[in-house]
Amino acid sequence: MRESDPPESRPYHHGDLRRALVEAACRLLEREGAAALSLRAVAREAGVSPAAPYHHFKDKSELLDAVAHEGWDKLAIAFQAAREAHTSARDRVRELGVAYVGFANRHPDLYRVMYDCSRDKADMPADVLEDENSAYGRVKNVLISAGADPADEISLELATIACWCAAHGLAEMTSFKQFDPLKDALGGEEAFLRGVLDHVAVFTKGL
Amino acid sequence: MRESDPPESRPYHHGDLRRALVEAACRLLEREGAAALSLRAVAREAGVSPAAPYHHFKDKSELLDAVAHEGWDKLAIAFQAAREAHTSARDRVRELGVAYVGFANRHPDLYRVMYDCSRDKADMPADVLEDENSAYGRVKNVLISAGADPADEISLELATIACWCAAHGLAEMTSFKQFDPLKDALGGEEAFLRGVLDHVAVFTKGL
DNA sequence: GCGCTATCTTAGCGTTGTTAAAATAAGAAC
DNA sequence: GTTCTTATTTTAACAACGCTAAGATAGCGC
Numbered sequence: 001m002r003e004s005d006p007p008e009s010r011p012y013h014h015g016d017l018r019r020a021l022v023e024a025a026c027r028l029l030e031r032e033g034a035a036a037l038s039l040r041a042v043a044r045e046a047g048v049s050p051a052a053p054y055h056h057f058k059d060k061s062e063l064l065d066a067v068a069h070e071g072w073d074k075l076a077i078a079f080q081a082a083r084e085a086h087t088s089a090r091d092r093v094r095e096l097g098v099a100y101v102g103f104a105n106r107h108p109d110l111y112r113v114m115y116d117c118s119r120d121k122a123d124m125p126a127d128v129l130e131d132e133n134s135a136y137g138r139v140k141n142v143l144i145s146a147g148a149d150p151a152d153e154i155s156l157e158l159a160t161i162a163c164w165c166a167a168h169g170l171a172e173m174t175s176f177k178q179f180d181p182l183k184d185a186l187g188g189e190e191a192f193l194r195g196v197l198d199h200v201a202v203f204t205k206g207l
Numbered sequence: 208m209r210e211s212d213p214p215e216s217r218p219y220h221h222g223d224l225r226r227a228l229v230e231a232a233c234r235l236l237e238r239e240g241a242a243a244l245s246l247r248a249v250a251r252e253a254g255v256s257p258a259a260p261y262h263h264f265k266d267k268s269e270l271l272d273a274v275a276h277e278g279w280d281k282l283a284i285a286f287q288a289a290r291e292a293h294t295s296a297r298d299r300v301r302e303l304g305v306a307y308v309g310f311a312n313r314h315p316d317l318y319r320v321m322y323d324c325s326r327d328k329a330d331m332p333a334d335v336l337e338d339e340n341s342a343y344g345r346v347k348n349v350l351i352s353a354g355a356d357p358a359d360e361i362s363l364e365l366a367t368i369a370c371w372c373a374a375h376g377l378a379e380m381t382s383f384k385q386f387d388p389l390k391d392a393l394g395g396e397e398a399f400l401r402g403v404l405d406h407v408a409v410f411t412k413g414l
Numbered sequence: 415g416c417g418c419t420a421t422c423t424t425a426g427c428g429t430t431g432t433t434a435a436a437a438t439a440a441g442a443a444c
Numbered sequence: 445g446t447t448c449t450t451a452t453t454t455t456a457a458c459a460a461c462g463c464t465a466a467g468a469t470a471g472c473g474c
Binding site: 196 | 322325329330336364365366368373374375376377379383385386392393402403406407408
């Protein structure tokens with residue numbers, strides 16, 4: 001009785017419904033946007049009844065948490081790509097920001113879910129902040145490799161947060177139409193991002 | 208038949224229901240938070256039927272627009288207070304940021320409504336950006352008074368946007384619990400804000 | 415084979431945003 | 445001052461939502 005799985009219609013027990021639900025949610029998010037992401041719609045997309053998800057997630061927000069986690073993983077991948085291939089310290093920091101904002105622009109609804117979850121919990125996922133290879137840790141490392149003093153932990157932390165805040169703010173605002181003329185004048189979205197991020201000079205204290 | 212207006216129970220026609228609804232919404236926002244801000248709850252708070260608002264607002268989002276507008280006005284007032292009493296250029300820019308983030312911290316749910324509205328329309332309210340005395344214009348002026356070249360319009364615009372993005376990002380993230388140790392180390396929330404904002408050095412190009 | 419338990423479905427509750435139709439009041443026309 | 449018109453408000457209803465309780469189904473240990 002499932003439409004997208006014609007041959008041997010799915011068994012009563014799904015196998016890994018939890019996984020299927022998260023994927024259905026991501027699919028919906030891309031296809032219909034964040035406003036359309038209801039629990040019932042996700043269940044529909046996965047081909048199960050509206051009550052089925054409650055055996056795998058305590059409530060809707062727990063499903064969204066799982067989606068958000070998926071998002072942070074994807075962001076980490078996008079970051080990895082940006083790390084290579086830039087020589088100057090300034091470039092590396094900036095390009096990390098470009099990658100970050102670029103990700104948010106490519107997946108605006110997913111990005112929204114990610115931050116809504118964080119805000120509701122007043123916390124970002126622990127692994128985003130603590131891991132050496134996490135997004136946050138990576139910014140910190142680039143700052144160090146750019147000359148920031150690793151011994152001055154407080155200043156390093158503040159600089160990292162400043163970077164992150166600017167990137168997050170920009171991620172939420174780049175799509176504002178008011179900036180269109182400026183983007184045109186600079187020759188495109190990416191040039192605009194670089195322009196803004198170049199004004200977030202986190203080096204003033206370090207070099 | 209209205210509880211909070213005992214003597215001559217309100218007339219059938221309200222007088223200025225539009226105004227009353229916006230105020231009821233603001234009251235609800237402070238008292239119960241953004242999650243509780245339903246159209247029906249607002250109508251309830253104003254003492255009218257669930258359908259009454261539709262004669263003054265096309266739909267819920269239009270009511271929220273009005274609430275958001277109220278918010279931008281309040282922010283402008285908070286900005287006004289911050290303008291005075293700081294000598295160094297750097298101080299003035301930073302304190303504008305502190306005022307901004309402070310406002311967001313004092314009215315987190317209102318701030319959320321303000322930005323959600325902007326995002327849905329992919330635009331901030333025109334008067335926030337265009338007015339000379341608007342928040343945006345004020346940042347620009349402070350940057351000029353701090354030495355930025357008013358002739359280099361593009362760079363000035365980029366710097367202003369950088370400031371705004373950092374402030375917005377910080378506004379949405381200051382309440383994250385991960386930053387608590389750092390706040391303690393620095394001696395409080397305000398010191399933390401100043402610390403972060405000092406790393407957003409938008410002057411590198413100008414002075 | 416039997417029962418146990420996890421999984422899924424059906425049915426239903428209370429809430430929401432929104433609309434349609436009827437009720438009410440205020441103002442204009444005469 | 446009565447009547448007509450129009451703006452405002454109410455009642456009633458719809459579909460969709462999150463969530464819960466009850467029962468159906470099926471895999472697994474025995």
